[in-house]
Amino acid sequence: MEMPAPDARVMARKARIVQRLQEAVPSGGVIHDPAETRAYECDALTAYRCPPLAVVLPSSTAEVAAALKVCHEEGVPVVPRGAGTSLAGGALPTADSVILGVARMAQVLEIDTASRIIRVQTGRTNLSVTGAVEDLGFFYAPDPSSQLACAIAGNIAMNSGGAHCLKYGVTTNNLLGLTLVQMDGTVVELGGAHLDAAGLDLLALVCGSEGQLGVVTEATLRILPKPEGARPVLIGFGSSEVAGACVADIIRAGLLPVAIEFMDRPCIEATEAFAGAGYPMCEALLIVEVEGSDAEIDEQLGLITQIARGHDPVEVREAASADEAARIWLGRKSAFGAMGQLGDYMCLDGTIPVSALPTVLGRIGEMSAEYGLRVANVFHAGDGNMHPLILFDANRPGDLETCEAFGAEILKLCVEVGGCLTGEHGVGIEKRDLMSVQYAPADLEAQMRVKDVFDPRWLLNPAKVFPLGASAARRAG
Amino acid sequence: MRAPADEAELAEAVAGAEGPLAIVGGGTCGVAVAGEPLSVAGLSGITLYEPGALTMVARAGTPLAEIEAALEAEGQRLAFEPPDFRSLLGTDGEPTIGGVFATNASGPRRIAVGAARDFLLGVRFVDGTGTVVRNGGRVMKNVTGYDLTKLMAGSWGTLGVLTEVAFKVLPKPAASGLVTIQALSPERAVAAMAAALGSPFEVTGAAHLTETPGDVPGTMLRIEGSEASVAYRLERLAALMAPFGNVAKSNGADWARVRDLTFLEGGDADVWRLSVRPTTAAEVVARLPEGARVLLDWGGGLIWAAVPPGTDVRGAVGPLSGHARRVRGGGGGPRFPPEAAPVAALSAGLRAQFDPRGILNPGLMG
Ligand SMILES: Cc1cc2nc3c(=O)[nH]c(=O)nc-3n(C[C@H](O)[C@H](O)[C@H](O)COP(=O)(O)OP(=O)(O)OC[C@H]3O[C@@H](n4cnc5c(N)ncnc54)[C@H](O)[C@@H]3O)c2cc1C
Numbered sequence: 001m002e003m004p005a006p007d008a009r010v011m012a013r014k015a016r017i018v019q020r021l022q023e024a025v026p027s028g029g030v031i032h033d034p035a036e037t038r039a040y041e042c043d044a045l046t047a048y049r050c051p052p053l054a055v056v057l058p059s060s061t062a063e064v065a066a067a068l069k070v071c072h073e074e075g076v077p078v079v080p081r082g083a084g085t086s087l088a089g090g091a092l093p094t095a096d097s098v099i100l101g102v103a104r105m106a107q108v109l110e111i112d113t114a115s116r117i118i119r120v121q122t123g124r125t126n127l128s129v130t131g132a133v134e135d136l137g138f139f140y141a142p143d144p145s146s147q148l149a150c151a152i153a154g155n156i157a158m159n160s161g162g163a164h165c166l167k168y169g170v171t172t173n174n175l176l177g178l179t180l181v182q183m184d185g186t187v188v189e190l191g192g193a194h195l196d197a198a199g200l201d202l203l204a205l206v207c208g209s210e211g212q213l214g215v216v217t218e219a220t221l222r223i224l225p226k227p228e229g230a231r232p233v234l235i236g237f238g239s240s241e242v243a244g245a246c247v248a249d250i251i252r253a254g255l256l257p258v259a260i261e262f263m264d265r266p267c268i269e270a271t272e273a274f275a276g277a278g279y280p281m282c283e284a285l286l287i288v289e290v291e292g293s294d295a296e297i298d299e300q301l302g303l304i305t306q307i308a309r310g311h312d313p314v315e316v317r318e319a320a321s322a323d324e325a326a327r328i329w330l331g332r333k334s335a336f337g338a339m340g341q342l343g344d345y346m347c348l349d350g351t352i353p354v355s356a357l358p359t360v361l362g363r364i365g366e367m368s369a370e371y372g373l374r375v376a377n378v379f380h381a382g383d384g385n386m387h388p389l390i391l392f393d394a395n396r397p398g399d400l401e402t403c404e405a406f407g408a409e410i411l412k413l414c415v416e417v418g419g420c421l422t423g424e425h426g427v428g429i430e431k432r433d434l435m436s437v438q439y440a441p442a443d444l445e446a447q448m449r450v451k452d453v454f455d456p457r458w459l460l461n462p463a464k465v466f467p468l469g470a471s472a473a474r475r476a477g
Numbered sequence: 478m479r480a481p482a483d484e485a486e487l488a489e490a491v492a493g494a495e496g497p498l499a500i501v502g503g504g505t506c507g508v509a510v511a512g513e514p515l516s517v518a519g520l521s522g523i524t525l526y527e528p529g530a531l532t533m534v535a536r537a538g539t540p541l542a543e544i545e546a547a548l549e550a551e552g553q554r555l556a557f558e559p560p561d562f563r564s565l566l567g568t569d570g571e572p573t574i575g576g577v578f579a580t581n582a583s584g585p586r587r588i589a590v591g592a593a594r595d596f597l598l599g600v601r602f603v604d605g606t607g608t609v610v611r612n613g614g615r616v617m618k619n620v621t622g623y624d625l626t627k628l629m630a631g632s633w634g635t636l637g638v639l640t641e642v643a644f645k646v647l648p649k650p651a652a653s654g655l656v657t658i659q660a661l662s663p664e665r666a667v668a669a670m671a672a673a674l675g676s677p678f679e680v681t682g683a684a685h686l687t688e689t690p691g692d693v694p695g696t697m698l699r700i701e702g703s704e705a706s707v708a709y710r711l712e713r714l715a716a717l718m719a720p721f722g723n724v725a726k727s728n729g730a731d732w733a734r735v736r737d738l739t740f741l742e743g744g745d746a747d748v749w750r751l752s753v754r755p756t757t758a759a760e761v762v763a764r765l766p767e768g769a770r771v772l773l774d775w776g777g778g779l780i781w782a783a784v785p786p787g788t789d790v791r792g793a794v795g796p797l798s799g800h801a802r803r804v805r806g807g808g809g810g811p812r813f814p815p816e817a818a819p820v821a822a823l824s825a826g827l828r829a830q831f832d833p834r835g836i837l838n839p840g841l842m843g
């Protein structure tokens with residue numbers, strides 16, 4: 001993955017830039033010793049690393065604005081950072097860039113359960129947002145698997161999703177307002193505790209813009225009352241294709257589970273070895289969760305299992321207790337960790353129309369044989385957001401490249417069947433050069449014109465999202 | 478009136494325009510913009526409907542009625558409940574799906590499921606230079622690049638002319654029910670609605686009517702789902718509401734009055750829509766001019782107010798945790814709320830990029 005060469009003029013001014021940043025952020029938190037900046041050299045896409053020039057961890061919106069102003073004046077590229085769990089290289093620095101992290105800004109600013117909102121500083125982790133309102137009977141719905149670690153900052157920048165998005169939507173559907181600091185230090189308030197935009201929906205534009213339009217320091221989030229109860233059912237199938245067909249039938253029947261998760265045999269085997277959740281050994285399984293009172297749950301699960309039985313399931317396992325429910329989720333929740341035990345893997349994130357699931361799963365199997373790399377599938381099936389995990393060996397020369405080529409083929413297939421390159425992880429550097437598979441030059445140009453408005457000098461996270469060739473002229477300016 | 482028959486013709490019309498264009502879908506919103514009318518009605522028809530994937534794609538000029546009929550046949554619907562304001566605005570014509578998304582038209586169920594913008598999955602549009610742009614797609618989850626799709630929702634044709642929209646649809650539940658509470662003050666009504674919306678019973682409508690056929694203010698709470706589930710939750714919700722006053726429950730629910738504001742049809746009052754933090758609703762209502770006719774929707778988050786023509790509603794209510802827009806009438810300041818300087822600068826910057834000649838519905842939004 002190519003990154004632009006660092007600007008030698010900027011690097012030569014490191015001492016001066018660091019000094020000015022220290023003045024701008026009087027609370028401390030400027031890191032410039034190479035031994036320490038190394039901790040920020042990558043995010044969760046660990047194949048790519050580069051220590052930044054310096055790291056700034058401000059403790060207020062005012063300090064963020066002051067730091068950005070310095071970088072703007074000095075012409076230094078800035079890479080915003082939350083918790084660094086991006087799987088797309090969104091928070092990967094270049095050697096001439098300053099990492100601006102919001103990790104020291106993690107406070108709850110306001111909770112108003114009568115208006116069903118919480119306002120937080122964006123360095124707060126996803127799970128601790130729910131933690132702050134749980135005792136009041138509420139929760140924050142978007143639940144990325146990384147929720148223990150990832151920050152609301154990254155969630156907003158990537159428009160992250162999670163298992164329960166089928167019912168509750170992704171970040172953008174649960175974000176009501178935010179404070180954004182532009183590259184030149186201008187502080188902008190968008191939205192608030194009300195439901196819709198006064199004028200153009202700039203909030204929607206900022207959500208998912210991957211740190212390229214501004215640094216988000218505070219957010220007003222929608223919180224929801226906790227359901228009376230929730231219960232999953234696990235259904236095992238003789239083939240991935242049949243499991244895929246069952247998903248479409250459940251949705252077609254007008255049932256709206258909160259989650260429909262999918263795992264195939266390689267993934268089931270790995271998680272069983274790792275977590276021992278007691279899953280049946282079968283070609284594919286679905287975990288379907290519904291919510292409500294006990295009777296409501298019984299009714300919905302009854303209908304779902306009835307549909308499943310039309311697809312010759314090898315096993316239907318309803319959770320009869322909280323403990324059994326936890327065991328059903330245990331395997332799914334440990335899937336990524338389990339795959340990590342098998343070796344290196346690349347996690348893809350394409351989305352396809354649910355109706356294309358059987359075809360695409362079949363094609364991925366064939367391609368796996370062609371490329372000679374194993375693939376495990378674990379994903380949010382209800383909304384067609386696939387996560388094929390391609391296993392490779394980083395120490396074997398050429399394996400990473402083969403894996404990337406295979407991954408690109410899968411993503412092209414997703415686009416071909418009417419889907420997209422990424423459903424929740426973002427483009428970052430990882431899918432940057434594939435953008436032209438999904439979008440024509442005019443489509444990309446329209447998006448880049450948005451960045452021209454928010455960040456005319458293209459200093460914020462500049463070498464991400466758009467193919468380097470497409471953004472070259474703007475980045476040079 | 479220009480009425481192109483397809484996207485290519487529409488793009489040509491925009492590229493070749495020598496002056497301002499007034500974009501028209503069904504024309505039912507009746508807002509007059511100076512410029513040559515450009516109709517999208519010629520771009521009509523559903524191009525893809527996959528009930529099993531809960532998605533539909535349609536050309537922007539497709540009549541809403543045609544979309545709703547196709548969905549009805551499959552037991553599905555537009556869950557965000559777009560209102561029909563023809564009687565309120567005294568207009569006729571057929572609302573189009575493009576007009577619905579261009580104005581982010583969303584009804585009472587918005588409180589539970591989201592607005593039109595939350596259901597919009599992808600768009601094709603022609604920008605002010607006549608260039609065709611595509612964004613998003615037709616899948617539920619898509620973070621590939623910037624979300625111009627949601628930006629187009631509610632942009633009122635000022636950034637581009639929508640030519641095709643892809644959107645999510647939802648199954649229509651088998652049953653619905655209603656809990657009503659009578660004679661509450663706006664303050665108590667907002668508290669009751671907050672309690673209902675803060676309960677696990679999945680309330681999909683929460684409105685407070687100050688004018689009812691029976692002349693007694695009524696607070697309405699809607700529940701939807703399977704027969705058994707609705708029966709259960711009606712019971713539980715009614716019990717939860719009991720401390721607030723005189724509670725009644727019934728099956729089925731007629732929300733047209735709330736959704737379409739039919740009680741405000743006719744007359745010369747200006748109609749305003751205030752989007753506010755729900756807990757401030759009662760205060761805001763109290764500051765409206767004497768004689769204002771009011772309906773609270775979205776648990777108090779949306780205030781509809783009919784006031785004497787020319788009333789300066791923004792001046793009367795003072796600084797809001799939210800904003801006020803005029804939907805009917807011509808007085809009392811600009812139709813769309815003025816924005817803070819940094820926000821206005823960004824909006825103006827976007828318009829300059831997408832419509833450099835300033836020819837798309839100029840001046841409509843600011
Ligand atoms: C094991 C694992 C499981 C995961 N599961 C999921 C999942 O289920 N669903 C999902 O959607 N994602 C998932 N992810 C991906 C990742 O956790 C999300 O993208 C997350 O939102 C990133 O948050 P972060 O705070 O770590 O952001 P970072 O990695 O720090 O940054 C991500 C992007 O956000 C930008 N950014 C960060 N802070 C700001 C800010 N303050 N202002 C503006 N831009 C900013 C960065 O520049 C970067 O482009 C997973 C990752 C891992 C490692």
Ligand SMILES: Cc1cc2nc3c(=O)[nH]c(=O)nc-3n(C[C@H](O)[C@H](O)[C@H](O)COP(=O)(O)OP(=O)(O)OC[C@H]3O[C@@H](n4cnc5c(N)ncnc54)[C@H](O)[C@@H]3O)c2cc1C
Nearest residue numbers: 500502503504505506572573575576579582583634639804
């Ligand atoms: C001032 C005003 C405020 C309103 N606010 C709300 C509201 O907050 N919530 C709500 O639910 N309903 C609202 N409505 C009603 C809503 O506008 C209509 O329900 C809907 O627009 C009707 O569709 P139509 O095809 O008749 O639109 P039209 O009346 O033809 O057009 C409505 C607006 O959308 C633009 N437009 C139409 N088609 C396209 C297209 N294809 N591409 C780009 N732009 C297009 C038009 O230029 C015009 O500005 C409002 C109406 C008015 C007059």
